[in-house]
Amino acid sequence: MKQQSRNAVIVGAGPGGLAAALLLAKSGVKVTVVEKRGQVGGRTSTMEQDGFKFDIGPTFFLYPQVLKEIFSAAGYDLAAEVPMTRLDPQYRLVFGAGGELLATPNVERMEKAIAAISPEDAKRFHEFLTHNRTKLAKFLPFLQSPFESWRDLAKPEMLKLLPLLAPWRSLDGDLQSHFKDERIRLGFSFQSKYLGMSPFRCPSLFSILSFLEYEHGVFHPTGGCGSVTRVMARMCREMGVEILLNEPVERVLIEKGKAIGVKTANHSLPADAVVVNADFAGAMKRLVPNRLRNKWTDEKLAKKRYSCSTFMMYLGIDGRYDDVSHHTIYLAKNYRQNLRDIEELHRLSETPSFYVQNACVTDATLAPAGQSTLYVLLPVTHDAGMIDWAEEAPRYREIAIDQMEKIGITGLRERIRTEKIVTPSGWASEFDLYKGSTFSMAHSLGQMLHLRPHNRFEDIDQMYLVGGGTHPGSGLPVIFESARITSRLLLEDLRMEPQWDAAATAGNAIPRETLVGVAS
Template identity: 35%
Template sequence: MMTRVDPIESLSAGRDRRDRAIVIGAGLGGLAAAMRLGAKGYRVTVIDRLDVPGGRGSAIRQDGHRFDLGPTIVTVPQLYRELWAACGRDFDEDVELRALDPFYEIRWPDGTKFVAQQDTAKLRAEVAKLAPGDVAGFDRFLDDSARRYWFGFEDLGRRSMHRLLDLIKVLPTFARLRADRSVYAHAASRVKDEKLRMALSFHPLFIGGDPLHVTSMYILVAYLEKEFGVHYAMGGIAGMAEAMGRVITDQGGTLLMETEVDEIVIRDGVTTGVRLASGLEMGADVVVSNADAGHTYDRLLRNHKRRRWTSKRLARTRYSMSLFVWYFGTKGTRNDWSDVGHHTILNGPRYKGLLKDIFIRGRLCDDMSLYVHRPSVTDPSVAPEGDDSFYVLSPVPHLGHDNGVDWATEEPRYKEKMLKVLEDQLLPGLRDKISTEVVFTPETFRDRYLSPFGAGFSIEPRILQSAWFRPHNVSEEAKGLYLVGAGTHPGAGVPGVISTAEVLSQLVPDPEVVR
């Protein structure tokens, strides 16, 4: 249980604001930032408009089911162990990770399957079964992925890129690794089979990117998964977020839930705190925004003249696609659908055409590709005994396209189409088994998370929206203002979000320096 604190009491208690830090947003980036600041000695207050921590990584509990709302897997587990260790804690004492192997199964409408897994021999056998002539090319792709991981994640992804000189220094490496090439184009340069190209290039969709346009640096995910595995946090990502909240409160910090920040207060170029929607002002020496970067600059700094991230510039920014997510519980199905594991990806009849409709044309199509999460096969606590909890996600256009979708009309239609795909390809008889449900549309992402255009993953990680080109972790707009989260460097995806807090800790001075 998280401590609820009355804003007035918190404000009164904080009149002496020395060493105070405020984190706007209790998403995973904000929680990790608060942990890092607490470890430095700051007295941290995390403020969030939701009633539970976790942001997109929170959960809804309904009719005995727990629905994890956003991220469902844990990769690069050493990041979390390092985060906990920086706070003098043991991650494995607070969170139980369960390794998943196989990672997920990819299915096509014609019945073809590809099982992603950690064992190299088994993985190569899957490639040989799908595309016998592409095994050598697949081996080269894995080598390519490893090089990009060590450069893109372990080097660039764990340090700040707010200085132009930092970008200039790495341009030769970007050129050598063909960062100008898209993820799909790189996969196509290594293998010929279109299904295998999809299996090697779809990963940017997990972080809101178009595989046809996102920089090929993101093929690093293939190495990341294979080298460190894919894990599930027992209790879900929401349970991990609650564990992060406990670390913060144990450090003396406060989680101020069901409270909205209306504005970041800047006086004479220095960040002095925040103003709540209630009108109350809270002072701090350091303010960190885990709100969407677009919301931070366009809304929270609306009364401050901005030098870099102006409204005009934000209007030119490309945001990720949005999501249609159907969460539902099923009655008495735990032993049904025995061939359906923890993670399944159902491909539609098109790949490149569907991507163009979602990202470029902004069209809601009749066909769809689905990500199906069935955590009850690993974690029985997500549903009543004998039942299942499901999460089915379809990428859809965000709300910013000229031909915007009327979701009030389309929600029931789209859900019906999704149901047909599920019954035909994965879960026969599903309609009669559903006992409870929740639906998120792009409008939910806009209203619940204050995400511009209802984007599911903030700013799209294209080459000219990455590294130095992405919103920096230290803001140019005012002294004492910092940003973390999916829309900042190093970018989207849970490992990237956690890394933004590591970068932050390198930039924020120790409390005695602030004094």
């Protein structure tokens, strides 16, 4: 380890903050991570209740290559540190309009599954993969680079990509060139929920999300996604990073337009650089006075578009539903109206779409013997002042349980032994998410690339951002990529060289043989 002559404070021990801590510590920066909660991970952490363990937020672990490279850069091996199971089938899709699809990374079996619903569309699956393989390969260098002005967008190599990226088309519009049956298109576009957006509004670029699942796999880390951040925190400490828990930051210390540290209830921590790994809008309103922000004032933040929120149920139950897949997504017959209720009308749907993780069919470590966990997510509007969740939560709980019968989860009420419900109000109060938006600012064209908050924060010098609120955006692999971008910019400003091996960050997808195996 190099002698630590410069220091950085990272606000928040979420996945982006921990990844940045690893990279900066490897490069000789003395790093302190300050976390308001009593455990690391932020929303990528584990909730334990009555012997049951639940991921609080992300449950899909996608494209592990980015994290594999970060682990390697820090001198660790992801496969050895975090055992994972590649799922096959990846998930089950149940269509309210009729039919279902067991999504598998096996191309031949997937074609047969699609053919059972739409024979013509099955013939186009290979074409979809080929098209998006090219799209990802050509756009990946831009996802790995900072976008700090329109000039980055106007580079000749970026302009050449416009016909391929087709930013004027929605995700659903792009998929219409491959698939005619709307159910099949929904099967390749529901992933826009990772961005908190409708496929009918989400930019066409994000067809690469479903492609990543089929090309590189959907994984379950043993112990859940929260186990990943726990391991990262252990690695950070082994590399000399100090992690302060139960230490909420009151404000960023700013002098002459520069961040010079942070103030908590117990400490003033000076720093050469401050990295904020928290919900962007909420953090700005709490940590930086409005008068010191020009581009991102409270007034401007209020005018931005924000993602949907989620109504969550974490259920510990007797027995297991062995016939229910690890991941199941139910897409309501009135899917378009569901989305309109969420994005435009800010009201609750009476027959909502939903997602259930039944993780114990893969990972028995999450529940006591003879019992299991269910993680239930219903996309709902962010807090627009239209819903009183204190009144609506009990009613919506009953709707959710009734809806789950449509995927084979029957007799549930009698089997529940412990539960926790989180509403948009809970996301706002427990996790300081602005408007309870669980996916931060929406990924619309006007809020992407250089129009998203920059990794090198525009309004305050020596202040940097990581996480879903900055470029490149939401989703674990993208958040890890934001940590790499931000770490390079910070080191550049400190006139320090990144001390991670370029060869370690130039590999291909993580080899299947290094993982635990394939769950079926």
